[in-house]
Amino acid sequence: MPEKARVVRPITLRDIAREAGVSINTASRALTGKPDVSDKTRRLVQAVADRLDYRPNQLARGLRQRKTATIGVVVADLANPFFAEVAEGIERTAAGEGYSIIVANTEENEERERRAVHTLVERQVDGILIAPTQSSDASIRYLLQRRIPVVLLARFFEHLQVPAVINDDREGARLAVRHLIQRGHRDILYLNGPPYNSSARLRLSGYQDALQEAGIPFRSSLVISTDARAAGGYAAIQQALAAGLPFTAVFCFSDYVSFGAIRALRQARLGIPKDVAVMGYDDIDLAGLVEPALSTVHIAKTRLGQVAARMLMGMMEPSGKQAERVGVTVLAPQLVIRESA
Template sequence: MGTERPATLHDVAREAGVSINTASRALNNKPYVSEATRKLVLKVARELDYRPNHLARSLRQSRTSTIGVVISDIVNPFFAEVVEGIEREAAARGYGIVLANIGHDASREMQVVQTLVDRQVDGVLISPSQPDPDSIEYLINRGVPYCLLGRVFERIPGPAVINDDRAGARMAVEYLLSRGHRRILFLNAAAYSSQARRRLEGYIDAHRQAGLPVDPGLILETDARMHGGYVAMQQALTNKAGFTAVFCFNDFVSFGVVQALRDAGLRIPDDVAVMGYDDVMVSQVVDPPLSTVRIAKTRLGQTACQLLIRILESGPQRRRKQEDKQMIDQDTQHTPVVLPPELVIRRSA
């Protein structure tokens, strides 16, 4: 028994009474097609159950319509929301994604990026874990477009979508100061991260604007995960630093802090107030619900994906000359897109 032949672009064009070129432009949301014609072609395509042949198109265009996405910690729900935004935008624009998790292992970052390039992804969205931008330089040298997620490198000013971390940290600490706290412990991430540096700047800004000195003994660097927050809080309690509030690099660190405070018999916020950063989904259901700084995570992913696709569809990226390590491809000279943060007050502070 034979099977019905799948509909082709030629079938759609014939049924709609337009040329193949017009049908293609309508289906791919290209300009120079009237809205009435576009709607007609889309209606016919649905009726014929037309499915574009992405493989054939990629062979013709030397593109795969795939975007590599490199994240540092798939366990952190922050990245789940970012990837949701990426996937939603990519699908709407006809792209698929290949997701790679580094797992906070900076040594794997280059390996993962090389694998994605070998698989011929059209571009890469990446949240770097390395202190140095080796993987970004590799992408530039290979002529692969990219966009950074949440972090920037000062010496390679490439396309990026970030949160206004300095403003977010300042808002959080200003709130804690307004509640009467004068000794605020700051559990920050590694200083090589642009996010950590900006949040430290915001912490300092808030103290200076209040006319208060900054005690270096209240600033600790920790692993930006739950266990890191737990260990850092145990250390701070052992050192008897005399703090009444804790500002954490992210919500995951805050969860570890809350557990350590409870294990020490301390009440939140009566004995110690806790402020997070990111506003991941579980922050509102933990006990007590976490006060935090909200990042528009889904929007961050969507915006980064839009920016990368704009680069992909604007023409081939000029490669940086291999022999001149100081010459940066002009197509990567972008001012980062900065998203505004929002302070969210719940019961923990």
């Protein structure tokens, strides 16, 4: 007769308390880091928990505390190293405070964003960090109506009072274009992101600021909106060349757009920076590895994620700040000059 499989009962908090010779309440407070437990008792309880391989039931704890110790992170394009670095900063900070993260990728699609947000709400995350697609504000309004703590990543809505952590995109663009002008360029093509994107609007303003400072007239014909990916940069350069637009430098909305632009320029047998200088934005790791190494604007991506995570966790505490009082945190950009401009 075959031997019956033995069912192993999960170790419970009651088992830990009995083994350590303390009450269940004391065992719980020792394992959750509460301050009113002596170091000796804490070490004893933790040692017993480790020896018995105790795994707390996070779902049951969440139901009791009305918290799940999870944070939802909704990014616009996880394939873009920019968002990967932001997510890394979030994860490090959240883990340090005992939170896990659930990451969703929208690929800049409004419907995918809506589904991701609703799924995270159904899973009862304690708060959400989101880089919104910005083609609509419906998902953000939904979170506000549900009173779910939310912080925006890298983008913001001017008409909504929602806490956000962003880069100073207007200043970053001004620094980049000013550098190109100082190198003698006056015909500067700007490959911008979608017009509804807040970063795209601010970077366009910075582009215009630098031109105005130098007394160079703004020409709307030298601004082409792209989908903010390499394919968009490639297509935009082809469009500019086919139209016969005069330019000796290209400022790009992102490093990815720059990579596409460089490919198209090379196919047109134009040297970089000899014939056309190229300036990116974001300073992802690949920027320093391409040939020629890309001049760009550095964004503190990991720090952006860290600051946003701390802001959200503060809002999630019972005595946390109200969303309308948190405001927008703006991080300073830094110009990085390499070989392309």
